[in-house]
Amino acid sequence: MSATYELIIIGAGPAGLTAGIYAKRAGLDVLVIEDPSLPSQALSATQIENYPGFPQGISGRELIERFRKQAEGIGVEFKKGKVYNLTLLSSQRWEVESEEGKARGIALIIASGAHPKELGVKGERELKGKGVSYCAICDGNFFREQEIVVVGGGNSALEASLFLSKIVKKIVLVHRRDELRGVKVLQKRVFANRKISVCWNSIVEEILGEDRVEGVRVFNLRSGEKQIIPCAGVFIQVGSVPNTEFVKDVVERDKEGYIITDEKMCASREGIFASGDCRSTALRQVITACGDGALAVVSAQQYIHQQRS
Amino acid sequence: MSATYELIIIGAGPAGLTAGIYAKRAGLDVLVIEDPSLPSQALSATQIENYPGFPQGISGRELIERFRKQAEGIGVEFKKGKVYNLTLLSSQRWEVESEEGKARGIALIIASGAHPKELGVKGERELKGKGVSYCAICDGNFFREQEIVVVGGGNSALEASLFLSKIVKKIVLVHRRDELRGVKVLQKRVFANRKISVCWNSIVEEILGEDRVEGVRVFNLRSGEKQIIPCAGVFIQVGSVPNTEFVKDVVERDKEGYIITDEKMCASREGIFASGDCRSTALRQVITACGDGALAVVSAQQYIHQQRS
Numbered sequence: 001m002s003a004t005y006e007l008i009i010i011g012a013g014p015a016g017l018t019a020g021i022y023a024k025r026a027g028l029d030v031l032v033i034e035d036p037s038l039p040s041q042a043l044s045a046t047q048i049e050n051y052p053g054f055p056q057g058i059s060g061r062e063l064i065e066r067f068r069k070q071a072e073g074i075g076v077e078f079k080k081g082k083v084y085n086l087t088l089l090s091s092q093r094w095e096v097e098s099e100e101g102k103a104r105g106i107a108l109i110i111a112s113g114a115h116p117k118e119l120g121v122k123g124e125r126e127l128k129g130k131g132v133s134y135c136a137i138c139d140g141n142f143f144r145e146q147e148i149v150v151v152g153g154g155n156s157a158l159e160a161s162l163f164l165s166k167i168v169k170k171i172v173l174v175h176r177r178d179e180l181r182g183v184k185v186l187q188k189r190v191f192a193n194r195k196i197s198v199c200w201n202s203i204v205e206e207i208l209g210e211d212r213v214e215g216v217r218v219f220n221l222r223s224g225e226k227q228i229i230p231c232a233g234v235f236i237q238v239g240s241v242p243n244t245e246f247v248k249d250v251v252e253r254d255k256e257g258y259i260i261t262d263e264k265m266c267a268s269r270e271g272i273f274a275s276g277d278c279r280s281t282a283l284r285q286v287i288t289a290c291g292d293g294a295l296a297v298v299s300a301q302q303y304i305h306q307q308r309s
Numbered sequence: 310m311s312a313t314y315e316l317i318i319i320g321a322g323p324a325g326l327t328a329g330i331y332a333k334r335a336g337l338d339v340l341v342i343e344d345p346s347l348p349s350q351a352l353s354a355t356q357i358e359n360y361p362g363f364p365q366g367i368s369g370r371e372l373i374e375r376f377r378k379q380a381e382g383i384g385v386e387f388k389k390g391k392v393y394n395l396t397l398l399s400s401q402r403w404e405v406e407s408e409e410g411k412a413r414g415i416a417l418i419i420a421s422g423a424h425p426k427e428l429g430v431k432g433e434r435e436l437k438g439k440g441v442s443y444c445a446i447c448d449g450n451f452f453r454e455q456e457i458v459v460v461g462g463g464n465s466a467l468e469a470s471l472f473l474s475k476i477v478k479k480i481v482l483v484h485r486r487d488e489l490r491g492v493k494v495l496q497k498r499v500f501a502n503r504k505i506s507v508c509w510n511s512i513v514e515e516i517l518g519e520d521r522v523e524g525v526r527v528f529n530l531r532s533g534e535k536q537i538i539p540c541a542g543v544f545i546q547v548g549s550v551p552n553t554e555f556v557k558d559v560v561e562r563d564k565e566g567y568i569i570t571d572e573k574m575c576a577s578r579e580g581i582f583a584s585g586d587c588r589s590t591a592l593r594q595v596i597t598a599c600g601d602g603a604l605a606v607v608s609a610q611q612y613i614h615q616q617r618s
Contacts, residue, residue, distance in 0.1 A: 025358070025494045074494070
């Protein structure tokens with residue numbers, strides 16, 4: 001017989017932890033299930049400067065630790081394990097199957113986040129962990145005083161480049177367009193940084209090397225020219241993919257796999273709510289994920305009360 | 310000739326300050342106008358335990374100061390003054406008239422918050438500041454070792470009672486229903502607190518006293534009985550009213566005066582966005598206000614780019 005909760009939250013990033021805090025404070029009997037193989041992307045943020053409350057900025061790791069401590073402090077229960085199935089039982093309870101066994105909940109909040117997108121080029125998977133990385137803060141230190149390539153043009157690529165510039169000797173930022181996408185304040189810092197040069201209008205075609213990354217072959221979309229950039233590491237920062245495979249037959253998702261909800265965080269099935277990076281939304285930030293998490297609890301709570309009455 | 314900005318934010322609470330941080334980081338030319346006569350309600354929160362990132366809790370004042378410091382640190386421009394009119398000029402710019410003069414913006418984010426609701430009973434206005442208060446953290450200290458009444462049953466009433474219990478001698482919490490509305494964790498603490506007793510099913514009919522509060526006359530909705538509770542202070546915590554009078558002829562508001570937006574924070578007029586406590590929404594918390602503020606900037610930014618192109 002599986003344990004029964006009022007609310008099960010899947011994910012322990014900003015959305016899941018905020019939901020946990022709000023749920024516990026609301027007196028709900030709540031379980032948070034986290035998948036250690038899919039850590040919160042916030043953990044890899046070297047310096048978060050736009051989460052309100054930390055004027056000097058804070059590392060993603062420290063911020064998440066603070067969220068966690070707050071949730072644990074109020075008594076939120078955590079379990080580890082990959083969730084692979086959700087089933088609606090005839091009792092109108094949702095059964096969550098994970099590596100750790102089964103648990104039942106009246107309501108579920110999916111806050112499973114997203115993971116880094118791969119480039120999908122030759123050499124990428126082969127050299128993963130051998131010079132190919134998706135997390136500057138995790139792996140930057142392996143490339144001290146070496147030359148590296150960062151791929152992307154959004155906030156995470158710019159943040160990674162700026163962070164790495166304090167460690168490595170030289171950075172080439174490879175970007176497919178002729179202007180960066182990241183916020184202006186980060187763009188300015190990148191352009192002012194002598195260690196960083198931008199390789200515009202270019203895509204990485206292949207990551208080169210036998211046992212270790214030795215370079216990347218780059219294709220210029222305008223000139224049609226190819227070029228090899230020698231480097232010891234490649235940091236890929238080209239966006240993310242939602243961790244929503246396990247709900248693909250359960251709730252509606254958009255084309256990219258993000259869970260579709262209304263503004264109250266209700267997904268397409270009764271009793272299921274979604275929050276944070278796994279949700280189809282205009283902005284994916286720590287602060288918006290936290291707001292989502294709080295809102296999802298209010299909606300889940302209303303649903304739980306209806307089911308009980 | 311009035312100064313022209315890309316974005317003008319009206320309000321400097323959690324939503325307005327977060328919007329300021331996001332706007333400045335996005336490279337927008339932004340002005341924040343704050344009305345000193347309508348301070349953020351967060352400032353009166355004695356202890357905020359559900360804003361993620363502060364496991365030990367944080368006072369509303371300190372949290373707002375941190376937001377402010379973060380906004381100022383990145384160079385957000387502030388002006389003080391009550392805003393009394395918004396006009397769309399033929400140039401498609403919005404003109405904001407405040408006590409301090411006029412300013413023009415391509416886009417506006419209304420983040421003007423809300424203020425405490427009055428009971429609307431005899432003696433309330435007459436004795437305001439003479440024992441009648443809407444802010445426990447501001448005025449609690451005036452009632453050291455005295456007997457007081459708190460009116461309300463939601464989170465703010467419970468938080469105020471708990472805060473005041475450390476200062477005053479005795480508290481009667483007067484609530485119109487037979488159960489409290491606040492979150493369970495606060496309810497438990499209130500019930501466990503020996504200084505606090507609850508006067509159920511009752512409303513305050515009149516606040517008594519000549520130059521100072523001397524008591525309240527309470528009417529029991531079930532029994533029909535009246536009763537005088539002697540007290541030196543009355544803290545009224547019965548909800549809030551949005552600070553949206555100045556937009557009443559400009560954008561659509563709901564029955565209670567909250568600004569109606571879509572999920573991207575767009576109000577009913579092009580170029581106007583709304584965030585935080587002044588917005589019609591299911592949950593009004595610091596964390597949701599901050600999330601709103603960030604989202605409003607993304608929408609405002611898209612609008613500004615369209616106007617420019």
